[in-house]
Amino acid sequence: MDIFLSSCTGLTRHCCSGVVRYVVTLFAVVILATGLGGCGGETEEVGIDVRSKPELVSVDVPLDHAKGFSLRDHDGFKTLRVTVDLDGHRDTLRYLLLPRKSSRPDGFDEYVTIRTPVNRIALFSTTHVGYVDLLGCSDRIVGIARPEYVNTPALRKRIEAGAVSEIGMSFSPNLEVLLDLDPDLLVATALPKTRKTGYNAIVDAGVPVLVVSEWLESSPLGRAEWLKMYGALLGKDDSARRTFEEIEASYIELAALTRDAVGRPSVITGIPYKDAWFVPGGGSYVAEFLRDAGAAYHWRDNPKTGSIKQDIETVYPVALEADYWLNPGTARSLEELLAKDRRFADFRPVRSGKVHNNNLWLNPAGGNAYWEMGIVRPEKVLRDLILILHPDIAAEAGIDRDSLTFYRHLQ
Secondary structure (H helix, E strand, C coil), X not given: CCCCECCCCCCCCCCCCCCCCCCCCHHHHHHHHHHHCCCCCCCCCCCCCHHHCXXXXXXXXXXXXXXXXXXXXXXXXXXXXXXXXXXXXXXXXXXXXXXCCCCCCCCCCCCEEEEECCCCEEECCHHHHHHHHHCCCHHHEEEECCHHHCCCHHHHHHHHCCCCEECEECCEECHHHHHHHCCCEEEEECECCCCCCCCHHHHHHCCCEEEECHHHCCCHHHHHCCHHHHHHHHCXXXXXXXXXXXHHHHHHHHHHHCCCCCCCCEEEECCCECCEEEEECCCCHHHHHHHHCCCEECCCCCCCCCEEEEEHHHHXXXXXXXXXXXXXXXXXXXXXXXXXXXXXXXCHHHHHCXXXXXXXXXXXXXXXXXXXHCCCCHHHHHHHHHHHHCHHHHHHCCCCCCCCCCCEECC
């Protein structure tokens, strides 16, 4: 996943005459925060609370699962807020989604402007391709980092035809290419401040940037519901709403299949790396997938929404007795897995042949469609997991046992 680093918050005001071409983002905040010194704790939000302006007729766009963004529909424009809550710092970014021919309303100086619908979009992560493609707008993607990793068929055709440019990585962007592309919007991922970026040049050049944080959502449907944000950006609000409702209904229907399952097989996930094994917290989206798929998960009672760092000695006895092993790194066969560590042969899932990895759909460069499409299609992921963990339940529901979308059985 491409990396963008969030820092101390606050919003920078940039006022321009005429059409606002300059979008200020968290990247500018990083620069200012570095120059002014750090700040700790939760940051006070700055700006106009539109709900305190009685002359504005506005309503919240309904969100049932996503926590990291909010949309408010006003008379002729929308406002978008993106929240990044990491390392004790809470950053709230405000955007004004303004139709191209509309004048900027008064009272929103602290909101950065995005002209809609966005017709030319650049992405710093393939994890965002699925949202755009699902709305039928992959033809609007003009730039992406590491295009060789893309799996989406419609976008692959455009890449091969030379219609999509490589824009560099989020921490080393190709400014010349970005300026030449002149995108309506550049989408970047907000991550902890473990790496520095050189985005001041991009911001100074006037390339509009939107920082998103869907990866911080603690539920699969929460991540998928960010589709509504992309719908607002791309002028596909109704399509995004309808599509998400279909995804949600399918996911809920699948989860109901395992609700009364008599047996819940135990599951271990991931793989050790440099003497550490990062396992999903019990409050994470992975743990929710496992719960909805009818699995028993050792760390289910740990409330952490991210990963928990464990030493191998702690995870080893759990893995020895687990029924299934899921997502063991990049391995595509048991032979490849055992080549990493012969001790894996002691694990029950290896001995019983119950190891599955979410890398069935890979392109020649190693790009994994699970991270590109599975984010926005959680019902397909859940379907795979139920098929793996409860083949009997899947068969009763009429799910073809050979119809896995993202998972492969390691043999």
